[in-house]
Amino acid sequence: DTGVSQDPRHKITKRGQNVTFRCDPISEHNRLYWYRQTLGQGPEFLTYFQNEAQLEKSRLLSDRFSAERPKGSFSTLEIQRTEQGDSAMYLCASSLPLNTGELFFGEGSRLTVL
């Protein structure tokens, strides 16, 4: 399978713990995005990388959230001191710099904070 892969697929944690999600984009895609989706809502933009540079962050991304893409390949999204409101599906997507509108999404990492 050469699509976008995310790990873990499901994470249950207690409030206050730190969690980290990993995304492996399609190999030739230099653009990588993180979105968050809660039940009954569309995905919300969190952050964007072009190669290893983080070019844009949503104001939704509090200082408890940090994302990296150290070598311009895989990316990690870390949430520190989790809160119940962080419970959501975290979706990663990648694309080529062609502006076709086509983002290739992974199947997501579902976070449940107890």
Added chain:
Amino acid sequence: EDKVVQSPLSLVVHEGDTVTLNCSYEVTNFRSLLWYKQEKKAPTFLFMLTSSGIEKKSGRLSSILDKKELFSILNITATQTGDSAVYLCAVDLNGQGGSEKLVFGKGTKLTVNP
């Protein structure tokens, strides 16, 4: 605030029916409008629309954009049970570095009964 509104939020039809899904938007920086289909986890790309009045078509699905009235419709003819999904409308805000920064609507959940 950038906003994408979809209607209806939910729709139940019988196989063979034709459906029309609506999407209106108010955004500060429009580059294109996109439709995605979300069956289980990962949204998958359907169409990108940039010009008013030009219909995009793929099999039984078609879509059109009206940039004056700020809306788009997605039509599905001769629906099948496999069309059951959440249909997401999104607007590309042309993010930093030319990225596809998408703002999504809540989606229309379509259920096609046999």
